[in-house]
Amino acid sequence: MVELRGERQTLTSELAQVRAMARELEAKMDPDKAAARELCRALSSSVDRKGMAKVRRQVRVTSVQDMVSLDDGLSWRKYGQKDILGAKYPRAYFRCTHRHTQGCNATKQVQRTDGDPLLFDVVYLGEHICGQAAAAAQRAPPLAGAEPVPMQPQHAGQEQSSPPAVETEGITHQVVEDPMAPFLFTSTQDVVDGYFSFISPANSDCQFSSDFSAGSAGVDMDHEARFDDLFLITSEFFQPEIQNL
DNA sequence: TTGATTTGACCGGA
DNA sequence: TCCGGTCAAATCAA
Numbered sequence: 001m002v003e004l005r006g007e008r009q010t011l012t013s014e015l016a017q018v019r020a021m022a023r024e025l026e027a028k029m030d031p032d033k034a035a036a037r038e039l040c041r042a043l044s045s046s047v048d049r050k051g052m053a054k055v056r057r058q059v060r061v062t063s064v065q066d067m068v069s070l071d072d073g074l075s076w077r078k079y080g081q082k083d084i085l086g087a088k089y090p091r092a093y094f095r096c097t098h099r100h101t102q103g104c105n106a107t108k109q110v111q112r113t114d115g116d117p118l119l120f121d122v123v124y125l126g127e128h129i130c131g132q133a134a135a136a137a138q139r140a141p142p143l144a145g146a147e148p149v150p151m152q153p154q155h156a157g158q159e160q161s162s163p164p165a166v167e168t169e170g171i172t173h174q175v176v177e178d179p180m181a182p183f184l185f186t187s188t189q190d191v192v193d194g195y196f197s198f199i200s201p202a203n204s205d206c207q208f209s210s211d212f213s214a215g216s217a218g219v220d221m222d223h224e225a226r227f228d229d230l231f232l233i234t235s236e237f238f239q240p241e242i243q244n245l
Numbered sequence: 246t247t248g249a250t251t252t253g254a255c256c257g258g259a
Numbered sequence: 260t261c262c263g264g265t266c267a268a269a270t271c272a273a
Contacts, residue, residue, distance in 0.1 A: 079264095079265070079266075079267095080264070080265060080266080082262090082263065082264070082265095084262085084263075085261085085262065085263085091263085091264095093263095093264070093265075095265095107264095109264090
């Protein structure tokens, strides 16, 4: 137990170190090198423990009573509701029904938008590792070329797999996605509130590209050593994940 | 009786 | 200190 705590502290401090280095690097980066700065930001957020898989979508219902439309085919259990500052309607918190039986940590947040009472903001967090995720994926397999995203709520039940905005029976699902898909070590990201959210290392969806070079990312060469440092530490941290791939 | 929902309390991060 | 997220006891519904 003490040992575990020690390891956890080490991991935490190493993560903090990587994050700090990424930020420092970003600060020193030439403002023109947007790609490199984005990379630093991505690196910083990817090691952030809060950086879970996050998918945001908007769901329109046909009437105020039409809450069935919010059903995504997966079984959720409501565990809380909260009034949000500045928001007209409370936010509801759901987690996977199989959280305890199968250790599924997927959660979602549903909030009615202020402007349109028929429009709901639905934010999916985490990855479904329970059986129903596979069943849902079978019902609606991913499109060709679709990424092997751990959390794919659009695979579920009545919800559509694509395109980003699909309307069925009065339901509009708008999956907010970023067209840039810029970085090497993540296959999926969504624009959430104006920033990229990345699949965390814990989702095993993270891999480094060995042919990455500072030059190709538009990074000044005098930052190369810093990058080397950063990647050395990060690679060490992700090593078990990489081996599991 | 069992599983889901409600709601006030609690906790941690900024 | 405030606010968002989660917990857990009480309550409800099938």
